[in-house]
Amino acid sequence: MDALLQAFGLVFDPFVLGVIGVSALFGMFVGAMPGLTATMATALLVPVTFFMPPVPALGAIVTATAMAIFAGDIPGAMLRMPGTPASAAYADESYAMTQKGQLNLCMGVNLVFSVAGGMIGVAVLIAFAPLLAEVAINFSSYEYFWLACLGLTCAVFMSNADPVKGFLSLFFGLLLATVGIDPAAGFPRFTFDNVDLMGGVNFVATMIGMFAVSELMRGAVSLDQDAKVVVQAVGNIFKGVGGVFRRYWLNFLRGSAIGTAIGALPGAGADIAAWISYAMSKRFSKQPEKFGTGEVEGIVDATSANNSALASAWIPALVFGIPGDSITAIVIGVLYMKGMNPGPTVFQENPQLIYAVFLIFILANIIMLPLGWAAIKSARQILRAPRNMLLPVILLFCLVGSFAMTNSLYGVVLMLAMGILGWVMEEHGIPVAPLILGLVLGEMLEQTFVQSMIKADGHWLEFFSRPIAGTLGVVTLGIWLVMLGRGFRRGPVAAPA
Amino acid sequence: MRLNDSLLGAILLVFAGWVWWLTTYFPSFPGQDYGPNLFPRILAAGIGLCALLLLLRGLRAGGAALVLEPWTRQPARVASFLMIPGGALAYILLSDPLGFIPTAFLLLLGLFLWFRARPVLALPVAAGMTLLVHWFFAGLMRVPLPRGLLDSVL
Numbered sequence: 001m002d003a004l005l006q007a008f009g010l011v012f013d014p015f016v017l018g019v020i021g022v023s024a025l026f027g028m029f030v031g032a033m034p035g036l037t038a039t040m041a042t043a044l045l046v047p048v049t050f051f052m053p054p055v056p057a058l059g060a061i062v063t064a065t066a067m068a069i070f071a072g073d074i075p076g077a078m079l080r081m082p083g084t085p086a087s088a089a090y091a092d093e094s095y096a097m098t099q100k101g102q103l104n105l106c107m108g109v110n111l112v113f114s115v116a117g118g119m120i121g122v123a124v125l126i127a128f129a130p131l132l133a134e135v136a137i138n139f140s141s142y143e144y145f146w147l148a149c150l151g152l153t154c155a156v157f158m159s160n161a162d163p164v165k166g167f168l169s170l171f172f173g174l175l176l177a178t179v180g181i182d183p184a185a186g187f188p189r190f191t192f193d194n195v196d197l198m199g200g201v202n203f204v205a206t207m208i209g210m211f212a213v214s215e216l217m218r219g220a221v222s223l224d225q226d227a228k229v230v231v232q233a234v235g236n237i238f239k240g241v242g243g244v245f246r247r248y249w250l251n252f253l254r255g256s257a258i259g260t261a262i263g264a265l266p267g268a269g270a271d272i273a274a275w276i277s278y279a280m281s282k283r284f285s286k287q288p289e290k291f292g293t294g295e296v297e298g299i300v301d302a303t304s305a306n307n308s309a310l311a312s313a314w315i316p317a318l319v320f321g322i323p324g325d326s327i328t329a330i331v332i333g334v335l336y337m338k339g340m341n342p343g344p345t346v347f348q349e350n351p352q353l354i355y356a357v358f359l360i361f362i363l364a365n366i367i368m369l370p371l372g373w374a375a376i377k378s379a380r381q382i383l384r385a386p387r388n389m390l391l392p393v394i395l396l397f398c399l400v401g402s403f404a405m406t407n408s409l410y411g412v413v414l415m416l417a418m419g420i421l422g423w424v425m426e427e428h429g430i431p432v433a434p435l436i437l438g439l440v441l442g443e444m445l446e447q448t449f450v451q452s453m454i455k456a457d458g459h460w461l462e463f464f465s466r467p468i469a470g471t472l473g474v475v476t477l478g479i480w481l482v483m484l485g486r487g488f489r490r491g492p493v494a495a496p497a
Numbered sequence: 498m499r500l501n502d503s504l505l506g507a508i509l510l511v512f513a514g515w516v517w518w519l520t521t522y523f524p525s526f527p528g529q530d531y532g533p534n535l536f537p538r539i540l541a542a543g544i545g546l547c548a549l550l551l552l553l554r555g556l557r558a559g560g561a562a563l564v565l566e567p568w569t570r571q572p573a574r575v576a577s578f579l580m581i582p583g584g585a586l587a588y589i590l591l592s593d594p595l596g597f598i599p600t601a602f603l604l605l606l607g608l609f610l611w612f613r614a615r616p617v618l619a620l621p622v623a624a625g626m627t628l629l630v631h632w633f634f635a636g637l638m639r640v641p642l643p644r645g646l647l648d649s650v651l
Binding site: 048051164165167168171172174175178182184185187189190213216217220221222223224386388389391392393395396397398399400403404407409412413415416419420424427428446449450453454458 | 498499500505509516519523524526530531532533535536537540541543544547548550551554568573574577578580581582584585586588589592593597601604605608609612613614618619622626627630634638639640641642
């Protein structure tokens with residue numbers, strides 16, 4: 001109880017509330033701009049939050065991402081261009097509703113169900129994270145080793161990309177994590193006598209390069225083809241939403257449940273949750289033939305799912321230190337930078353911090369309602385923001401942000417190199433997210449692996465000797481076998497557009 | 498721009514071999530079976546395996562060695578594309594001698610004009626954004642942005 005009061009004190013501080021407000025506006029804007037993703041919003045926020053205490057830093061990230069995931073629905077419905085990948089699953093459906101003259105209802109449903117789905121995800125996070133933490137406190141290096149393996153494998157397994165290329169990206173990320181002074185023996189690995197590399201590959205600069213600079217390079221090519229944006233006027237968006245809720249409350253619960261479950265899986269996030277729940281909605285609908293023609297049913301499922309996934313992705317991140325998606329991978333990086341290693345001990349040593357995160361999540365979902373309404377009303381102006389001036393300004397943010405992470409040009413050089421690498425990878429259908437997860441988890445994976453090897457002393461079965469470790473190990477090996485079988489049978493898999 | 502899988506696989510195979518070769522220079526410690534080279538070697542082997550799969554798959558599927566998208570044949574678009582990494586490179590080279598404010602202003606202005614923003618708008622926005630970013634990062638967050646030419650003024 002004491003910790004909860006402390007958490008209230010931490011969150012309801014004018015500075016923290018100010019940060020949350022500004023981040024909310026920032027998240028709304030980035031999410032609503034097609035081509036700028038929620039992950040990019042987080043990447044650009046990290047250098048700013050680096051200089052803040054933990055609570056406002058986490059508050060900024062939580063709020064900005066929650067807003068961005070909702071705001072991505074706006075251009076999806078108005079222009080058929082999803083603002084973030086998490087809205088891609090139902091952008092066509094939303095646009096079809098708009099063409100039928102139901103833009104108001106579509107926006108209202110998106111907003112209300114985003115808030116409600118987000119709240120369900122938060123409720124599950126609050127209920128289960130502390131319980132899981134009590135179990136996790138007894139984990140040894142074996143359990144952590146298998147958890148890290150499982151998380152990284154899921155990241156490859158759940159992404160739509162070719163598994164071979166997914167693993168390639170993952171191994172490369174893990175390899176990047178080994179650059180620098182080796183934690184066990186203190187030997188500098190892959191540093192080529194460079195002083196900057198001794199400290200390792202800076203994670204934030206890498207992320208800004210991979211998620212922002214490569215995106216700018218892609219955007220710069222098509223800048224001259226910008227279509228003139230014509231946006232319909234928006235009326236009363238809340239009219240009729242109550243009726244939709246009464247009719248499709250089961251869809252709402254199902255979408256939120258699927259979203260929460262997928263978000264809590266290590267390695268899968270909001271965009272996958274939206275795709276799967278939309279597909280489920282169609283599968284179990286009484287009128288599946290109407291999907292794609294502007295029916296609200298699938299949107300209810302999917303828009304609830306992506307916001308609930310966002311919150312539940314924090315469960316594995318906070319409890320085990322294993323990210324649920326690329327946004328929480330960034331969060332874990334931020335926690336490490338603040339000297340707070342995520343894991344079950346945080347729940348015992350700093351419970352007020354965990355409660356503060358919960359409070360911020362609730363707060364973010366509450367202010368989403370008025371802010372989302374304002375964003376929908378001003379969508380015309382937001383979507384008209386000139387992209388030819390936006391791109392250079394974002395580049396400047398990237399440059400200064402990565403400079404600030406190292407206080408030297410090393411960060412900028414690294415960002416540029418990683419931006420080019422990220423672009424080349426995407427061109428070849430190699431997903432970027434596994435690399436980032438590998439870079440974040442690399443040190444933990446290596447440490448738990450080497451510790452376990454030393455403890456097991458050559459006896460491989462020791463890795464399966466404890467009940468939870470054994471279960472996790474068998475599940476992980478099972479997924480590896482399935483993927484191997486798939487890789488042999490199907491050969492190259494065409495990446496979906 | 499896309500290399501054939503076989504070519505990509507071959508390049509990555511060489512890369513994996515190079516990483517393995519580098520690990521042979523890592524020291525081993527007596528009495529400790531698992532040294533600093535163990536994990537990187539597993540990763541090099543993993544990359545090598547994936548590279549081999551890509552190589553075999555690419556050879557089986559055939560196809561052109563290099564596929565270029567249509568935009569790569571339009572010089573203006575290629576230049577736009579190069580503006581982003583080129584701009585970053587210019588910042589890396591110029592920010593120390595010139596200082597943050599002149600470099601950022603010139604970078605923004607140059608890119609605005611290249612992407613066809615109206616000069617009436619480009620000039621004030623470039624100046625305003627530069628000062629805003631400088632105020633926020635150098636003033637508020639105490640990031641040591643290079644002062645360069647303006648050292649005596651700031």
